[in-house]
Amino acid sequence: MSATHTGVTTPGEPIVSCADDCGIREVLDRIGDKWSVLVVVELAHGVRRFRELQRAVDGISQRMLTLTVRRLERDGLVSRTVYPTVPPQVEYKLTELGHSLTHLLQAMTEWSAAHREAIAESRRRWDAEHPDSDIR
Amino acid sequence: MSATHTGVTTPGEPIVSCADDCGIREVLDRIGDKWSVLVVVELAHGVRRFRELQRAVDGISQRMLTLTVRRLERDGLVSRTVYPTVPPQVEYKLTELGHSLTHLLQAMTEWSAAHREAIAESRRRWDAEHPDSDIR
DNA sequence: CGGGATCCGACACGATACTG
DNA sequence: CAGTATCGTGTCGGATCCCG
Numbered sequence: 153m154s155a156t157h158t159g160v161t162t163p164g165e166p167i168v169s170c171a172d173d174c175g176i177r178e179v180l181d182r183i184g185d186k187w188s189v190l191v192v193v194e195l196a197h198g199v200r201r202f203r204e205l206q207r208a209v210d211g212i213s214q215r216m217l218t219l220t221v222r223r224l225e226r227d228g229l230v231s232r233t234v235y236p237t238v239p240p241q242v243e244y245k246l247t248e249l250g251h252s253l254t255h256l257l258q259a260m261t262e263w264s265a266a267h268r269e270a271i272a273e274s275r276r277r278w279d280a281e282h283p284d285s286d287i288r
Numbered sequence: 289m290s291a292t293h294t295g296v297t298t299p300g301e302p303i304v305s306c307a308d309d310c311g312i313r314e315v316l317d318r319i320g321d322k323w324s325v326l327v328v329v330e331l332a333h334g335v336r337r338f339r340e341l342q343r344a345v346d347g348i349s350q351r352m353l354t355l356t357v358r359r360l361e362r363d364g365l366v367s368r369t370v371y372p373t374v375p376p377q378v379e380y381k382l383t384e385l386g387h388s389l390t391h392l393l394q395a396m397t398e399w400s401a402a403h404r405e406a407i408a409e410s411r412r413r414w415d416a417e418h419p420d421s422d423i424r
Numbered sequence: 425c426g427g428g429a430t431c432c433g434a435c436a437c438g439a440t441a442c443t444g
Numbered sequence: 445c446a447g448t449a450t451c452g453t454g455t456c457g458g459a460t461c462c463c464g
Binding site for chain 1: 309310311312313314315316318319320325326329355358359361362363364365385388389391392393395396397399400401402403404406407409410411414415423
């Protein structure tokens with residue numbers, strides 16, 4: 153209802169509809185970090201143990217895997233099951249909530265695939281036109 | 289093709305399909321920062337000048353708005369038009385590529401709206417069960 | 425108005441060592 | 445195996461000053 157919007161909403165566009173934030177930042181604060189989506193993607197393939205996850209994700213440190221999987225568990229996206237064996241065995245799997253996220257990740261994958269080349273070319277052109285820029 | 293996947297893919301799930309990354313991290317590296325999506329959302333409403341953007345986004349510093357809008361321009365999501373008037377006038381608008389992103393942001397908004405309460409409750413329960421935790 | 429240049433703190437992340 | 449604890453570092457972002 154603010155009177156500051158002078159622009160005309162493009163008709164037919166799926167305008168993100170809320171005045172300011174929407175919940176986008178909430179989503180990004182949750183999965184926008186370096187490892188969460190990769191862990192979720194791996195868990196989308198099935199149940200995984202800790203070391204299996206670490207081997208699968210490639211590059212993730214023990215510490216970051218622990219932190220990532222803890223946060224996902226806290227948010228209810230991943231469930232953690234401990235079997236009191238020796239040596240210990242811990243299994244991780246997506247919850248229903250976690251599975252619902254894979255639809256969104258699918259959409260992100262498709263958008264990336266569809267536009268990555270256009271973006272790459274835009275970057276090349278921009279970099280050529282701005283040889284000395286610290287933006288990168 | 290790796291033989292390390294022992295888990296069975298849940299049938300009917302929109303599995304993110306690629307072995308490892310998919311392009312998800314590319315997308316997040318582009319819009320996963322603190323301000324990009326907010327700027328894109330604001331520009332989805334129409335053409336905006338620099339100060340208009342800064343007032344609309346709320347909380348963004350001059351420096352970060354400059355950086356954010358430069359990167360978006362470099363990636364071809366936003367176009368920048370300079371009118372050599374005095375005082376200077378610069379207009380920003382989404383490109384076709386930028387508009388295509390709004391569909392994805394719409395999906396993120398809907399997912400957030402649909403599950404934010406479930407996530408919030410999961411957090412409350414987790415925090416209650418783990419009173420002393422540095423995970424947060 | 426629309427920036428650029430500089431300084432600085434916070435935090436995300438990585439590396440390493442240790443443990444039940 | 446599945447973590448925890450500690451330390452070090454790079455980068456992101458905020459604050460401030462300056463300029464055409």
